Amino acid sequence: MLNLKSYADLIEDELNNIQLPNSPIELYDPITYFLQIGGKRIRPILTLLAAELFSLEKTNVIPQALAIEIFHNFTLIHDDIMDLAPLRRNQLTVHEKWDNNVAILTGDALMIIAYQHLGRIKLEFLPEAFESFNKTALEVCEGQQMDMDFETRNDVTIHEYIEMIRLKTSVLLGAALHLGAVVSKASASDKEALRVFGENIGIAFQIQDDILDLYADPSKFGKQIGGDVIANKKTILQLTAITKANSEQIDIINQLQSEENLDFKISRTKELFDHLNVKHDCVELMEKHYTIALNALESINVSQKNKEPLVELAKFLITRDL
Amino acid sequence: MLNLKSYADLIEDELNNIQLPNSPIELYDPITYFLQIGGKRIRPILTLLAAELFSLEKTNVIPQALAIEIFHNFTLIHDDIMDLAPLRRNQLTVHEKWDNNVAILTGDALMIIAYQHLGRIKLEFLPEAFESFNKTALEVCEGQQMDMDFETRNDVTIHEYIEMIRLKTSVLLGAALHLGAVVSKASASDKEALRVFGENIGIAFQIQDDILDLYADPSKFGKQIGGDVIANKKTILQLTAITKANSEQIDIINQLQSEENLDFKISRTKELFDHLNVKHDCVELMEKHYTIALNALESINVSQKNKEPLVELAKFLITRDL
Numbered sequence: 001m002l003n004l005k006s007y008a009d010l011i012e013d014e015l016n017n018i019q020l021p022n023s024p025i026e027l028y029d030p031i032t033y034f035l036q037i038g039g040k041r042i043r044p045i046l047t048l049l050a051a052e053l054f055s056l057e058k059t060n061v062i063p064q065a066l067a068i069e070i071f072h073n074f075t076l077i078h079d080d081i082m083d084l085a086p087l088r089r090n091q092l093t094v095h096e097k098w099d100n101n102v103a104i105l106t107g108d109a110l111m112i113i114a115y116q117h118l119g120r121i122k123l124e125f126l127p128e129a130f131e132s133f134n135k136t137a138l139e140v141c142e143g144q145q146m147d148m149d150f151e152t153r154n155d156v157t158i159h160e161y162i163e164m165i166r167l168k169t170s171v172l173l174g175a176a177l178h179l180g181a182v183v184s185k186a187s188a189s190d191k192e193a194l195r196v197f198g199e200n201i202g203i204a205f206q207i208q209d210d211i212l213d214l215y216a217d218p219s220k221f222g223k224q225i226g227g228d229v230i231a232n233k234k235t236i237l238q239l240t241a242i243t244k245a246n247s248e249q250i251d252i253i254n255q256l257q258s259e260e261n262l263d264f265k266i267s268r269t270k271e272l273f274d275h276l277n278v279k280h281d282c283v284e285l286m287e288k289h290y291t292i293a294l295n296a297l298e299s300i301n302v303s304q305k306n307k308e309p310l311v312e313l314a315k316f317l318i319t320r321d322l
Numbered sequence: 323m324l325n326l327k328s329y330a331d332l333i334e335d336e337l338n339n340i341q342l343p344n345s346p347i348e349l350y351d352p353i354t355y356f357l358q359i360g361g362k363r364i365r366p367i368l369t370l371l372a373a374e375l376f377s378l379e380k381t382n383v384i385p386q387a388l389a390i391e392i393f394h395n396f397t398l399i400h401d402d403i404m405d406l407a408p409l410r411r412n413q414l415t416v417h418e419k420w421d422n423n424v425a426i427l428t429g430d431a432l433m434i435i436a437y438q439h440l441g442r443i444k445l446e447f448l449p450e451a452f453e454s455f456n457k458t459a460l461e462v463c464e465g466q467q468m469d470m471d472f473e474t475r476n477d478v479t480i481h482e483y484i485e486m487i488r489l490k491t492s493v494l495l496g497a498a499l500h501l502g503a504v505v506s507k508a509s510a511s512d513k514e515a516l517r518v519f520g521e522n523i524g525i526a527f528q529i530q531d532d533i534l535d536l537y538a539d540p541s542k543f544g545k546q547i548g549g550d551v552i553a554n555k556k557t558i559l560q561l562t563a564i565t566k567a568n569s570e571q572i573d574i575i576n577q578l579q580s581e582e583n584l585d586f587k588i589s590r591t592k593e594l595f596d597h598l599n600v601k602h603d604c605v606e607l608m609e610k611h612y613t614i615a616l617n618a619l620e621s622i623n624v625s626q627k628n629k630e631p632l633v634e635l636a637k638f639l640i641t642r643d644l
Binding site: 021023024026027078081082100101102104105107108109111112113115116119123126127130131134137138141142144145146148149 | 343345346348349400403404422423424426427429430431433434435437438441445448449452453456459460463464466467468470471
């Protein structure tokens with residue numbers, strides 16, 4: 001049985017042990033604050049599990065696990081500015097608690113600190129890790145830009161949407177695993193399969209996240225049901241609905257965008273989506289990526305026993321009462 | 323005779339040859355725009371000159387020269403957001419031409435692209451280069467934070483101010499030289515001396531920049547005389563004046579902060595500064611750092627002839643009609 005907490009605790013300890021400079025405190029206080037408000041630490045846990053998949057001691061991959069988690073935190077701080085988000089993990093975001101300038105600079109510094117940890121990787125593995133990290137980091141920026149562009153576009157396709165979530169969130173899961181495997185003597189194809197596993201688990205997770213917005217059990221869902229509908233967000237549900245709708249239904253969807261009675265907006269949207277069988281299609285798409293992920297893991301040349309923790313983590317991430 | 327243009331042209335060519343991804347164009351267009359609006363390319367030129375100081379062909383250090391210049395451009399884009407600057411090199415800043423979110427993300431991507439170029443350094447030199455680059459990059463963030471903090475403080479000391487300009491701008495000149503020297507077989511002390519040269523040339527240059535605000539020849543100065551005075555900026559002139567002023571003069575300085583007749587504000591400030599012999603003290607401080615720089619260069623174990631281009635560049639940077 002995978003004990004996620006023990007892995008998360010290891011990461012938490014390592015994050016707490018990071019020695020930051022003392023001054024200027026106006027720069028380092030927000031960094032300490034943000035690193036300590038938590039999170040599930042899924043990405044660095046993936047890095048640790050990737051090492052163990054290839055029978056390596058997980059302490060060998062702490063530098064890259066921290067680099068990935070710190071980079072992720074940098075993206076959250078800058079994304080929160082762009083999204084005008086007041087809260088993150090139920091705490092004030094950096095730009096809310098301080099201001100935009102502090103949040104910009106804190107994010108910048110965190111990215112550099114991520115690279116400092118990457119630089120602690122043994123020299124023989126550094127070029128592969130560095131290249132993988134840089135490529136992924138740039139892809140994450142591309143995904144964020146696509147996400148912003150989509151806000152003002154009315155012709156986003158499902159294909160483009162999947163590519164956006166792949167870049168914005170999934171490639172980092174793939175890189176987290178790849179960086180954990182870098183220190184192994186695994187074949188290039190095994191490492192690539194592991195990356196494919198991570199990327200597709202990430203896509204499946206994001207699709208599920210979109211589905212849960214309307215179809216979660218309210219008693220178990222931490223957020224308001226229909227939040228994406230209220231915000232007119234282009235989710236996989238919305239894009240699938242548009243693909244399947246006839247012109248009359250398209251009109252209804254468009255009218256609902258400006259509906260001010262929010263309960264009606266949500267219930268009418270759900271009714272329409274149900275009529276169009278949208279949830280079914282989205283679950284199918286999610287399962288497609290989940291299956292690609294598991295098949296990729298299956299193909300890796302290690303024992304079944306070594307694969308179990310990753311299979312378990314994948315299940316944990318995807319099974320959330322759909 | 324040092325032909326700066328030939329070095330700048332080489333950097334310009336290399337920057338133009340960078341192959342950026344095609345999409346999303348909303349991310350890469352601003353990057354292309356900003357890299358092409360120019361600049362003196364002093365930092366990457368220092369990297370090339372550092373290689374030549376140790377009799378190495380300058381083409382050996384193109385990756386780190388580009389990394390330094392691209393990193394510098396990232397800092398400009400983010401600083402321009404924080405400073406609400408509408409123009410950079412007489413062109414619209416990225417946040418003005420596009421918006422803040424684009425400028426945040428463009429800057430982030432540029433930093434990653436800088437690391438991609440750093441990653442092209444030969445493996446044997448990578449750890450030293452990577453560590454130097456990371457350390458410097460974080461110091462630049464610290465300097466920017468200090469600069470922002472100073473805006474709301476009334477007790478900034480000359481010592482703190484010099485430390486701020488050292489971090490915000492000078493360490494990057496030092497790193498530019500150090501990264502050029504990394505591929506040489508130079509001793510650690512020679513490389514360190516070169517870094518000290520760059521850092522102190524940078525400090526001297528910034529002090530000179532502050533002095534020129536009030537004491538430049540208007541016919542040769544590209545900016546408005548007294549712009550820093552109008553903006554109540556804490557410059558080395560202002561901080562030196564406060565150190566030397568008696569309580570009555572302090573009162574005058576404080577009153578002038580809110581003076582609305584700008585011509586009077588500038589002329590009265592200058593009169594007071596002249597009375598306190600402020601320019602003399604600041605020139606002395608500038609010359610102190612200039613001398614530290616030249617002495618550090620002098621100590622390096624290569625021929626006098628090899629040092630000449632750097633001596634010439636130092637003179638070029640510092641001698642601007644004081």
